[in-house]
Structures are given as C-alpha cells and as structure tokens.
Amino acid sequence: MxxxxxxxxxxxxxxxxxxxxxxxxxxxxxxxxxxxxxxxxxxxxxxxxxxxxxxxxxxxxxxxxxxxxxxxxxxxxxxxxxxxxxxxxxxxxxxxxxxxxxIDFSPRSSSSPQARSQTLAHKLAKLHTTPAPTPAGYLKPQFGFSVPTCCGNTPQPNTFTSSWADFYANHRLRFIDAQSKKSNGTDKQLEEIIAQTCTILVPRLLGDKHLKHGKGVTPVVVHGDLWSGNASLGTLPRMAGPEEIVYDSSAVYAHSEYELGIMQMFGGFGREFLAEYHGLVPKTSPEEEYEDRVKLYEVFHHLNHYAMFGSAGYKRGAIRIMEDLLGRYGGSVGET
CATH class of the missing domain: 3.30.200.20 (Phosphorylase Kinase; domain 1)
Structure with a gap:
C-alpha cells in the first residue's frame, strides 16, 4: 500500500x-x-x-x-x-x-526487569507530580489544554481556566450535558441533577479554597481516557524490553485524581496499583473525601458514554452517583 x-x-x-x-x-x-x-x-x-x-x-x-x-x-x-x-x-x-x-505489544508474562521497576504506577506518579507548563500569555499554570481533545469520539473544550472547580463544572459536566441533549434529546431529570452537581457538589468537593487546606491543586498532565484498553505491555524504540505503555490519550492539565475516575469506572488496575501509586502520589486532602471525589470524576465518563452510545445504563450510573453524593453533601434531587 x-x-x-x-x-x-x-x-x-x-x-x-x-x-x-x-x-x-x-x-x-x-x-x-x-x-x-x-x-x-x-x-x-x-x-x-x-x-x-x-x-x-x-x-x-x-x-x-x-x-x-x-x-x-x-x-x-x-x-x-x-x-x-x-x-x-x-x-x-x-x-x-x-x-x-x-508499539510492539507483549503478553503480561513477558515483562522485563525494567518494567518491574518502572511500573505503570511509577510512571503515572512522575506524570502526575510534574506541574503543567505556564501557557503563553498567563502568569501561572492553568487547567485546560492548548487544543480540544477527544475522549472517545467526543471533542472536548479545553479553554484555559484558573479554577479547577470551574473547569470541571463548565468544560466537562455542563459541556457533556449539552452533548447528551444533542445525541439523546432533552432530559429534564438529567439536566436538573447535573445543574445541582455543578452548583452544589463541585464547589463543595473540588473548590479551590477547600482542597489542600485552601491551597488548591496544581494542574498536571493526565492521560484523560485511561481505561485498561488504553494501557498495555509493549516495547517502544530505545527500550531494552517490554514496559508499561499508554496510548490513545485525551490529555488535559487537571487535578491528578481526575485520572482515577475512568480507571475506577472500568476497573482493571486493582488495589495493588492504587497502593503503589498513592505511596508516590498522596491522596489530596481532605483525604476522607478522596473516594467521593473520584466518584464525582467518574460521573463525566458515564455521561460521555451515554452521549456517545445512548445506553440507559450509563445514564443510570451517572444519576446514581450524583444522587448519592448530593444526599451526603447538602443537597438532593429537587432542591436548589
């Protein structure tokens, strides 16, 4: 050819x-x-x-x-x-x-000594602890990205934003709500609970004055679509043997824990990975809200899959998470 x-x-x-x-x-x-x-x-x-x-x-x-x-x-x-x-x-x-x-892909059984020392957890930890560069025209790193990126077939807006909570509410949740309307039609229940999530949950769990004792989080590069199908063992040029590799990226400068939403949604990484990863990248404080933050990040991926495929199961999954979190953090469906 x-x-x-x-x-x-x-x-x-x-x-x-x-x-x-x-x-x-x-x-x-x-x-x-x-x-x-x-x-x-x-x-x-x-x-x-x-x-x-x-x-x-x-x-x-x-x-x-x-x-x-x-x-x-x-x-x-x-x-x-x-x-x-x-x-x-x-x-x-x-x-x-x-x-x-x-990428010359390899079975998991063929991992090299280098792969066993530089695991996926180690490599992601390096990625997630390196501050994002400062975009031209800005005084400090921003949340967002230089170009739109596609998560699956969904082109995502990545307008640079100084607040992570604002970025996640506007450029992920409200954006995917609009995409869902285009794909699946108007859904008042879904629209209402996403609106409440953006106005109640996101500031409560992701607010800049809330995370890290009011210091907020530093934007870092995340893969953005890291489910188990986008990670494998393989050899790249200049590698002596197979190592952990990721591909089909939908990168964004984000809170590092945003990466874990889709990883948790589809599984395949397990407790051992998380234990090793968090030994290198501590959970953001307040640590007691860590699991709820990851669940909140998972919501976007349920909604994105609903927008792409129209499966009611993805919509139910998103609503179930939002209802549970709203019930525990000062709101419920129907309240404003």
Missing part, C-alpha cells in the same frame, strides 16, 4: 525505502490504522504507527492526540509512543493522519 506524500515529507523518508500494511479500523469507528516500515539513511529499519480518518472530526482527533502524546512524552518518554506529527493527506484531501512510534 503506498504511503501518502505528506507523510513521506513529514518524516523525511525516501519513498523507495518505505512500505506499509493496513491493520484495521480502530474502535469500530471510521478511523483506520496501518504500520509503516522505513529503511533510514543509516541503513537501520524503523517502524511507525499510522492512524487515519476522514473529515473535521478526524482533524480535531489527530491534532488532539498528537498534542496529548507530546505532553506526556515530554515528561515521561517511556510512558507513551512519541508522536511525529499530524495533518491532512496530500494525495487524499479531506483525510487526516497521526503518525507515532509503533
């Missing part, structure tokens, strides 16, 4: 020394994936991973994933594949691509 000239130009490859093979459609969407094998000028062989899609959604997705992987890779290079770029195909206008390192 020929490799598009835009990719050849981006990677500065000799087209006569490049071959590719199509892999599959990714995630049941219109996105397709391929591998590219190139012989470099020094005679060595290098393999790349190519993801392609059509239209504006694919353009937003490829840009967001490129910036996400770059933000993670800049802090923990062994945690994710390096992204080399994204753009529009030259030979097939209207189609967009993302090109990254190829």
């Amino acid at each position: 020929p490799v598009d000239s835009a990719i050849i130009s981006l990677l500065k490859l000799n087209p006569s020394n490049v071959s590719s093979s199509r892999a599959s459609s990714a995630g049941g969407s219109a996105t397709s994936t391929s591998s590219i094998t190139a012989t470099l000028a020094d005679g060595t062989e290098k393999k790349y991973f190519l993801k392609m899609g059509k239209g504006v959604e694919a353009e937003v997705m490829s840009m967001g994933e490129h910036e996400s992987l770059t933000a993670i890779h800049n802090i923990v290079p062994t945690l994710c594949p390096q992204s080399y770029g994204h753009g529009e195909l030259a030979d097939t206008p209207g189609q967009f691509f993302l090109i990254t390192d190829f």
Whole structure:
C-alpha cells in the first residue's frame, strides 16, 4: 500500500525505502490504522504507527492526540509512543493522519526487569507530580489544554481556566450535558441533577479554597481516557524490553485524581496499583473525601458514554452517583 506524500515529507523518508500494511479500523469507528516500515539513511529499519480518518472530526482527533502524546512524552518518554506529527493527506484531501512510534505489544508474562521497576504506577506518579507548563500569555499554570481533545469520539473544550472547580463544572459536566441533549434529546431529570452537581457538589468537593487546606491543586498532565484498553505491555524504540505503555490519550492539565475516575469506572488496575501509586502520589486532602471525589470524576465518563452510545445504563450510573453524593453533601434531587 503506498504511503501518502505528506507523510513521506513529514518524516523525511525516501519513498523507495518505505512500505506499509493496513491493520484495521480502530474502535469500530471510521478511523483506520496501518504500520509503516522505513529503511533510514543509516541503513537501520524503523517502524511507525499510522492512524487515519476522514473529515473535521478526524482533524480535531489527530491534532488532539498528537498534542496529548507530546505532553506526556515530554515528561515521561517511556510512558507513551512519541508522536511525529499530524495533518491532512496530500494525495487524499479531506483525510487526516497521526503518525507515532509503533508499539510492539507483549503478553503480561513477558515483562522485563525494567518494567518491574518502572511500573505503570511509577510512571503515572512522575506524570502526575510534574506541574503543567505556564501557557503563553498567563502568569501561572492553568487547567485546560492548548487544543480540544477527544475522549472517545467526543471533542472536548479545553479553554484555559484558573479554577479547577470551574473547569470541571463548565468544560466537562455542563459541556457533556449539552452533548447528551444533542445525541439523546432533552432530559429534564438529567439536566436538573447535573445543574445541582455543578452548583452544589463541585464547589463543595473540588473548590479551590477547600482542597489542600485552601491551597488548591496544581494542574498536571493526565492521560484523560485511561481505561485498561488504553494501557498495555509493549516495547517502544530505545527500550531494552517490554514496559508499561499508554496510548490513545485525551490529555488535559487537571487535578491528578481526575485520572482515577475512568480507571475506577472500568476497573482493571486493582488495589495493588492504587497502593503503589498513592505511596508516590498522596491522596489530596481532605483525604476522607478522596473516594467521593473520584466518584464525582467518574460521573463525566458515564455521561460521555451515554452521549456517545445512548445506553440507559450509563445514564443510570451517572444519576446514581450524583444522587448519592448530593444526599451526603447538602443537597438532593429537587432542591436548589
């Protein structure tokens, strides 16, 4: 299969020394994936991973994933594949691509000594304890991200915001409520409980003057869509053996515990992981509210899946969490 000239130009490859093979459609969407094998000028062989899609959604997705992987890779290079770029195909206008390192996946039983010392918990801890950079035009790090990112197929607004509580209420919960209306129609019960969650729960549990004894939290890079299907054991270039790797990122500068919402929702990481992780990244104070904060972060992912797939089970899951938390933190459905 020929490799598009835009990719050849981006990677500065000799087209006569490049071959590719199509892999599959990714995630049941219109996105397709391929591998590219190139012989470099020094005679060595290098393999790349190519993801392609059509239209504006694919353009937003490829840009967001490129910036996400770059933000993670800049802090923990062994945690994710390096992204080399994204753009529009030259030979097939209207189609967009993302090109990254190829991951050579391995079974869990084949972990290397390096993998056992640099576990996923250790790598995430490094990511989650490194303060976000200060965006141009700002005086300090902000919550948000430089571009929209896609969680699943949902393009998320990431407007820089100084308050984490404001960011989560407006750019995650209220935003996904609006997305759900577009996908599933008006739902007064859902709209009301999300509104109460934003006005009662978010300030109560995530308020800047509440967390860390009034110091608030520092924005850090999070993967943003870290369920077990986006983490595996594999080998990247310059690795001696298989290590824990993540991919398909939807990064945002956020509260580190935001990462744990989807990890808890779908499971697959377990108590051992959490014990090791929190030995390196202590729970934010007040610690007694930790589980409730993670539940509150989980709400977004239930709502996002409801917006994407329309499954009533995801809506029920979100409502159940919000009702429980509102009942314990000064509000309940129907109250204002």
